[in-house]
Amino acid sequence: MQVYADNAATTKMSRLAIDAMLPYFDTVYGNPSSLHTPGQEAKEALEDARARMAKCLGCEAREIYFTSGGSEADNQAIISAARYGAQKNKKHIISTAFEHHAVLHTLNKLEKEGYEITLLDVKTNHNITAQQVKDAIREDTCLVTCVYGNNEIGSLLPIAEIGAVCKEAGVPFHTDGVQAVGHVAIDVKAQNIDMLSLSAHKFHGPMGIGALYVRRGFPLTNLIEGGAQERGKRAGTENLPAIMGMVAALEDACQHMEENNKKVTYLRDKLIAGLSQIPHCARNGDAEHCLPGIVSFCFEGIEGESLLLLLDAKGIAASSGSACTSGSLDPSHVLLAIGRVHDVAHGSLRLSLSHYNTEEEIDHILTAVPEVVSLLRNMSPVWRDLQTGVREYIL
Ligand SMILES: *Cc1c(COP(=O)(O)O)cnc(C)c1O
Numbered sequence: 001m002q003v004y005a006d007n008a009a010t011t012k013m014s015r016l017a018i019d020a021m022l023p024y025f026d027t028v029y030g031n032p033s034s035l036h037t038p039g040q041e042a043k044e045a046l047e048d049a050r051a052r053m054a055k056c057l058g059c060e061a062r063e064i065y066f067t068s069g070g071s072e073a074d075n076q077a078i079i080s081a082a083r084y085g086a087q088k089n090k091k092h093i094i095s096t097a098f099e100h101h102a103v104l105h106t107l108n109k110l111e112k113e114g115y116e117i118t119l120l121d122v123k124t125n126h127n128i129t130a131q132q133v134k135d136a137i138r139e140d141t142c143l144v145t146c147v148y149g150n151n152e153i154g155s156l157l158p159i160a161e162i163g164a165v166c167k168e169a170g171v172p173f174h175t176d177g178v179q180a181v182g183h184v185a186i187d188v189k190a191q192n193i194d195m196l197s198l199s200a201h202k203f204h205g206p207m208g209i210g211a212l213y214v215r216r217g218f219p220l221t222n223l224i225e226g227g228a229q230e231r232g233k234r235a236g237t238e239n240l241p242a243i244m245g246m247v248a249a250l251e252d253a254c255q256h257m258e259e260n261n262k263k264v265t266y267l268r269d270k271l272i273a274g275l276s277q278i279p280h281c282a283r284n285g286d287a288e289h290c291l292p293g294i295v296s297f298c299f300e301g302i303e304g305e306s307l308l309l310l311l312d313a314k315g316i317a318a319s320s321g322s323a324c325t326s327g328s329l330d331p332s333h334v335l336l337a338i339g340r341v342h343d344v345a346h347g348s349l350r351l352s353l354s355h356y357n358t359e360e361e362i363d364h365i366l367t368a369v370p371e372v373v374s375l376l377r378n379m380s381p382v383w384r385d386l387q388t389g390v391r392e393y394i395l
Contacts, residue, residue, distance in 0.1 A: 003361040008352035014204040020248030024241040049247040058187035070178035070199030071102035073212035077174040077195040080221040085142020097337035127286040130161035148180035152334040153285030154294030163192030182253030205249030209242035260355040274366035293353040301383035302376040
């Protein structure tokens with residue numbers, strides 16, 4: 001049995017999204033910037049897609065900027081707020097310790113340029129509170145940026161509360177909504193979000209396309225110079241087939257959100273209940289406020305990488321932390337941020353589900369994971385030391 005349980009890394013495209021793209025390769029293939037009829041047909045489709053996306057997010061069409069994906073949107077949002085802040089001598093940015101690298105590495109770059117970065121602690125409930133944000137805001141704060149739903153452990157942040165705090169303080173608020181868009185209900189106006197990043201391949205759309213919602217009037221800095229596309233803020237001929245696929249996938253996800261989530265949370269809860277039976281394990285993430293599809297555990301005495309390879313041999317595609325983190329020897333910064341010590345953080349497993357998963361697949365995972373964990377523990381000198389009392393259990 002083949003089980004794809006790595007939907008936080010990327011998702012299978014829906015048939016609907018693929019079909020929505022096809023006409024834009026060979027039928028409506030004009031350049032939206034061209035004045036002739038084929039160009040204008042493409043332009044019309046582009047603007048229709050923008051309006052449909054805006055409707056899904058609760059904003060105006062002119063507040064949507066198409067990008068190459070979530071990483072670009074995160075970079076552009078943060079750089080824009082930083083440049084705007086600098087004009088007013090405000091160079092303090094608030095974020096969290098468990099951001100995606102697209103945010104963290106952008107903040108690291110700004111820190112080297114003289115910005116001061118406050119990363120909020122995420123040890124309590126594996127989440128942050130709006131109060132933490134409020135307490136961290138200063139006179140010179142030019143941006144609060146935090147992930148909407150964490151991609152490694154699934155914690156869902158109190159976005160509306162943080163939005164209210166930022167609005168009251170007059171500080172721009174950006175959220176990396178890449179894991180949340182299409183999975184939880186979002187209304188950027190009601191939640192006081194000034195900027196939101198999204199990426200199509202996390203909700204069954206194509207890779208390499210995303211968007212940044214920017215509240216009207218907020219001064220955007222462009223990262224790419226060239227033509228006047230995207231109201232002069234993002235040069236380059238628009239990827240129209242991908243945009244059409246993205247919007248079709250987004251509408252589909254928003255229309256079926258309730259039924260999809262019902263299915264996914266049922267599967268997730270079964271998975272959590274089963275994995276919790278394994279001795280000396282701990283679940284990662286905010287158990288109360290979490291994305292529907294992400295399950296993360298640490299198992300003491302094993303290596304996440306070996307676990308992944310053995311699960312792969314059993315047909316299960318999973319992850320140990322983010323796709324960018326696996327492959328390096330350092331444990332995930334997210335697991336360290338929630339307070340897992342190095343040894344425990346190394347034994348992590350992330351299973352991320354979608355509505356394409358089935359109960360039979362969950363049963364297969366629940367048979368395979370305990371087998372593989374036992375196998376690895378029986379080969380592990382660390383586990384022997386734990387069992388003989390030479391070392392003390394942490395979990
Ligand atoms: C996947 C992901 C990104 C990056 O999006 P890309 O479209 O792959 O660049 C950013 N933030 C989060 C939370 C993600 O899960």
